[in-house]
Amino acid sequence: MSFNNLDTLYRQVIMDHYKNPRNRGSLDDESVTIDMNNPTCGDRIELHLQVEDGVVQDAKFEGEGCSISMSSASMMTQAVKGKDVEQALKMSSMFSDMMLGNEIDNEDIDLGDIEALQGVSKFPARIKCATLAWKAMEKGVASDEEQS
Template sequence: MSFNNNLDTLYRQVIMDHYKNPRNRGSLDDGSVTIDLNNPTCGDRIRLQMKVEDNIVVEAKFQGEGCSISMSSASMMTQAIKGKKLEEALKLSDIFSNMMQGKEYDDSIDLGDIEALQGVAKFPARIKCATLAWKAMEKGINE
């Protein structure tokens, strides 16, 4: 078995782990930013809630339903932005967007589990699934 096959298997396991055991699933009820987005192409829906204090994402939760890619991406994204300044969260989103489009991206930042989604770039129809939560986060920060 080649290295790439092992890596693909590992990445699939990471994605399925976030799908079956989502991090930060739930809701916030204390004056947090709430964004609802959906992807009509495949029926993914997400409600992202973020609590921001002093320009820092102190808490992020999501609810929704959809494919394993959209839900695991939401889980990974909420983990990645917690404790980050808003600019850092937006930079991560930019890096993720470039990764999804198969463009060069700043790999000096440790993406952790998010890297497991890089294979999605090979499936253009699934890119919207992977980026849904990220678009919700950008919208929440920019509003």
């Protein structure tokens, strides 16, 4: 597949997650809620995580922002559901590496739609948009571990 076709496909995936976000909403009071924002461009996310026995049972988000931040939140919540905390954090680390333009070894973990965001690494000002939800997830997992 040519670069232009791949780029078009990735844009379509990002726009699909933006226009039809997965896991938009909130969870009950027993979930961990993390509020984060990116003051540079106004992105805001409220992430809700339900972690039980070291596994992310559910993840939902609310917020507003650019297509990159909202798509990334949609993809992230989809990706971490059902994963143990260690896997979710490894995915986050891989995503951060991808955003920095580093080669990633995704032999162990399939990033799926998330790979559509790899082009963001070419636009340093947009990296914070893409990583906002992932940073919120890291903070939420750490908060849950402190409460346990």
